[in-house]
Amino acid sequence: MHKTNHTGRSQFLLLGLSEDPKVQSILFGLFLSMYLVTVLGNLLIILATTCDSHLHTPMYFFLCHLSFVDIGFISTSVPKMLVNIQAQVKDISYTECLTQVYFFIIFAGMDNFLLTMMAYDRFVAICHALKYTLIMNPQFCGLLVLISWLIILCASLTHILLMMQLNFSSSTEIPHFFCELAEVLKVANSETLINNIFLYVAVVLMAVFPICGILFSYFQILSSLMRMSSTVNRYKAFSTCLSHLCVVSLFYGTGLGVYFSSEVIQSSQGKSVASVMYTVVTPMLNPFIYCLRNKDVMGALERLLSRTACCLSWTPDFRTKRML
Secondary structure, three states: EEEEEOOOOOOOEOOOOOOOHHHHHHHHHHHHHHHHHHHHHHHHHHHHHOOHHHHHOOHHHHHHHHHHHHHHHHHHHHHHHHHHOOOOOOOOEEEHHHHHHHHHHHHHHHHHHHHHHHHHHHHHHHOOOHHHHHHHHHHHHHHHHHHHHHHHHHHHHHHHHHHOOOEOOOEEEEEEOOOOHHHHHHOOOOHHHHOOOHHHHHHHHHHHHHHHEEEEEHHHHHHHHHOOOOHHHHHHHHHHOHHHHHHHHHHHHHHHHHHHHHHHHHOOHHHHHHHHHHHHHHHHHHHHHHHHHOOHHHHHHHHHHHHHHHHHHHHHHHHHHHHO
C-alpha cells in the first residue's frame, strides 16, 4: 500500500456497525434518539444542580461536572456517525480522527477522575462526618477538578503528539464507528511501541488508580457502616451511596465488558457493538440513575420545571397587557 504524509487529503474509513441500508436507517433513528435523550437528561441535571441552592454541595458539584463530561463523551463519537449514516459515507479526515481521539481520552479520563472524587466525598461524609464541611470545602473541590483537567489535557495532548509521528495508508479502514485510540494504532504503518507504552501508562494513571481509589473509599465506608450500632443510621448512610454505586458499576462494568469482549470476540463488528454500551448507553443512563434514586435531584427538577412552566404561562399575559 502507498504511504501518505499527514496532509489534509489523508482520511480514514470508519466501517461502522453495519453496511446494510435497512439496518443503517434503524441505527440512525436509534442513535439520534439516544443522543438527544443523553444531552437533554444531562442538561437537566446541570440546570438543577446549578439553579437550586439545596444542591450546592460537593457531591452535586461533582455530579454537575460529570453530566457535562457525559455530554462531551457521547458528542465525541455519535454526531459524526449520524452524519456518515445520513450521507451514506464512511470517511473521516485525518484531523477529525485525531480530534475524536483527543476528546475521547479527555472525557473518558475525566469520567474516571470524577467518579473517584464522588467516592472520596462519600467516604469523608460517612467516615469523617464532623469534619466534612472543613475537608470538602469549595476551594478544595474546585482544586481537585482543576488538577484532574490539567492531568487529562496533558495526557491526551501527549497521545496526539505521538500519533502525529505515525504514518498511515490512504483510506485506511478502521473497524469501528469512531476513532478509538487502540484501533487507530493497529492500522498504523509505522512502529507504535512508544505509543502503546504510553497508552498502558495512561490506562494505569487514568483508570487503575481511580478504581483503586474507589475501592479503598468503599472499603472504608463499609468498615465504618459495620461499626454503627443503629440499623436505621446504617441504612441512611449507605443509601447516600447507592446512586454513585450504580453509576460506578455501570461505567466500569461496561468498560470491562468492552475490554474482555475485544479479547474474546474476533469480529470487528462485534467489538463495535460492545463499545456502544460503554460510549453511548452509559452516558444516557446516568441522569436516570441519579433522578430515580435521588429525592434531592427529583425535587430540584420538579422545582425547576414548575418555575419554567410559570414563566411560560406568565409571558403571554404580559404581552396581552402591553397590547391593551
